[in-house]
Amino acid sequence: MKTLSAQADTRNVSATPEPPKQRKKGIWRTVVRQRYLYMMSVPFVIWLFVFNYLPIWGWTMAFQNYKPSKSFFEQEWVGLKHFVDLFQDERFYLVLRNTLAMSVMGLIAGFVIPIAFAIFLNELRGKYFKRTVQTISYLPHFVSWVVVAGIVTKMLSIDGGIVNEVLLALHIIDEPIQFMAQGKWFWGIVTVSDVWKETGWNAIIYLAAIAGIDRELYEAAKVDGAGRFRQMWNITLPGIRTTISVLLIMSIGHLIGIGFEKQFQLSNSLVTDYSEVLDLYALNYGINISRFSYGTAISMFTSIVSIILLLTANGIMKKTTKESIM
Amino acid sequence: MASKAFDSTKSDRIFDVFNFIIMTIIMVITLYPFLNVLAISLNDSTDTVRGGIYLWPREFTWENYKTIFSYSSLIQGFKITILRTLSGTVLGLLSGSMLAYTLSRQDFKSRKFISTFLALTMYVSGGLVPTYMLMRHLDLIGTFWIYILPGIVSAFNVFVIRSFIDGLPYALQESATLDGANDFTIYYKVILPLCKPVLATIALFLAVGQWNSWFDTYLYNGNKPHLTTLQFELMKILQSTNQGANMINANDMANQMAQVSPESIKMAITIVVTLPILFVYPFLQRYFVSGMTLGAVKA
Secondary structure, eight states: OHHHHHHHHHHHHHHOSOHHHHHHHHHHHHHHHTHHHHHHHHHHHHHHIIIIIHHHHGGGGGGEEOOTTSOGGGSEEOTTHHHHHHHHOHHHHHHHHHHHHHHHHHHHHHHHHHHHHHHHHHTOOOHHHHHHHHHHHHGGGGSOHHHHHHHHHHHHOTTTOHHHHHHHHTTSOSSOOOGGGOHHHHHHHHHHHHHHHHHHHHHHHHHHHHHTSOHHHHHHHHHTTOOHHHHIIIIIHHHTHHHHHHHHHHHHHTSSOOOSHHHHHHOOTTSHHHHOOHHHHHIIIIIITOOHHHHHHHHHHHHHHHHHHHHHHHHHHHHHHSOOOO | OOOHHHHTSHHHHHHHHHHHHHHHHHHHHHHHHHHHHHHHHTBOHHHHTTOOOOSSOSSBOSHHHHHHTTOHHHHHHHHHHHHHHHHHHHHHHHHHHHHHHHHHOTTOTTHHHHHHHHHHTTTOOOOHHHHHHHHHHTTOTTSGGGGTGGGSOOHHHHHHHHHHHHTSOTHHHHHHHHTTOOHHHIIIIIIHHHTHHHHHHHHHHHHHHHHHOOHHHHHHSTTOGGGOOHHHHHHHHHHHHHHHHHHSOHHHHHHHHHHHSOHHHHHHHHHHHHHHHHHHHHHHHHHHHHHHHHHHHHO
């Protein structure tokens, strides 16, 4: 079918002086033949264009003194002024520090713990116990950050919060600690809450990867006298290496764009110097005090650094472990 | 697991006991906060101030739940949340499955282009301010539709569904074509019924996402009482007192909480907001586990 129409095309090229028209007709014929496929996809492509691509066009605002009342052609262009302002703002470096601190802590904890959890869960005897542990471990993932922040605040409170009670009972501390009111605790609180919420969920992928490892490898290792830890270290871990690499690349891409949900929900006015991250900074400047162009410059900085990080991580992984996502 | 003879060494048994203990501790850490919140919500609110409620209410009462169901803003929040969860899920499933089906067709001419166009959205986004300005231009701010329209197409969901369709036997589609079915009929009559497991997964993701979201309400509709959602109302109630509580010293705190919004009532709202999800997810577990795996392989 395909070759036939191609032949028809070449014959037409020599016969008529206008070959592009003929080719266009071929395309139209395909479009008509696959019209239902187009009817099912084109509306959503337009959708994507409007809601996902038009905002990228909005990056032009970063180079203007954007006024919402004016049209695109009436805006005043100011070049890199907002980026210069951004890089000269002391607050920016504080916010960048917070972002990187929390994302690196989150990356390490959010990587090591789910892998360890998946490996230990896999070694668990008793089908029902394993099922129960797994089902319970997913639970916090389905709860919103609003609820989690409420729960965390409750658990850490100085009157009756379980964390302070346990620490007091164990004589680790003499007086309850005001966890939520001191900046120095904030990064840790965010990281631990995230681990509590997502460990079980993140372990799903590793569990699936572990299930794909050849059982005979374990039998062989047992015959050779390998204990459980040796098997975990020498068979399970290498067996899920590909999965780990791919997820690591994607997480590195998100190092700087870590979002703001948990920071927004867990912070309060006493700890803003430790809780404000880039996206919150963009929200506070860009929308709450209407410095639209400045806020756009912040978002744009975040997006571009994310892509550079993603491509770099991908490149390094490709060289060292031959794994990549692109 | 197969041969018991090799497993019964002493060190293996120690390992099993150790593993069992660790997993039990993890379960306790995961569950305790929820049980504690539940116990407080079922305890008399003035008694709660005395503290010391752990897993069991000291003075049992349904009063807190009765009180919160008399809050009109909460009832309205419920309505809006249910409405957005239902419509967001249905529309999201429709768009996701349709797009996924077209992308699974190897002979579809624009397949490559649309795939790339879609995949790029996972890595690049305009960011907060440009998105906000777009919503302003589209006049969506202050409307219900702002909860639904921006999130209708999700690249991740489309790729998960497509991976599932790719795993179905192609012969089914071919025989339907021979029977004279057009592409839309194949999608509707052949593909959709076979996709039930993956659609259940995506439905759960979409519904949980809609149910739990608060930021769009905060950003766009925070001052529209008839459009605020449950999570936003909960956030207002939880945050107002937390922030206040942090400012004042420990002695005043108990009084303050009792006056503003009692601890037990806050916890009752938390439970009410969380409960629907807790009922649903264990039943969908086997679906979403395989759904996540599909997503990880392809996306």
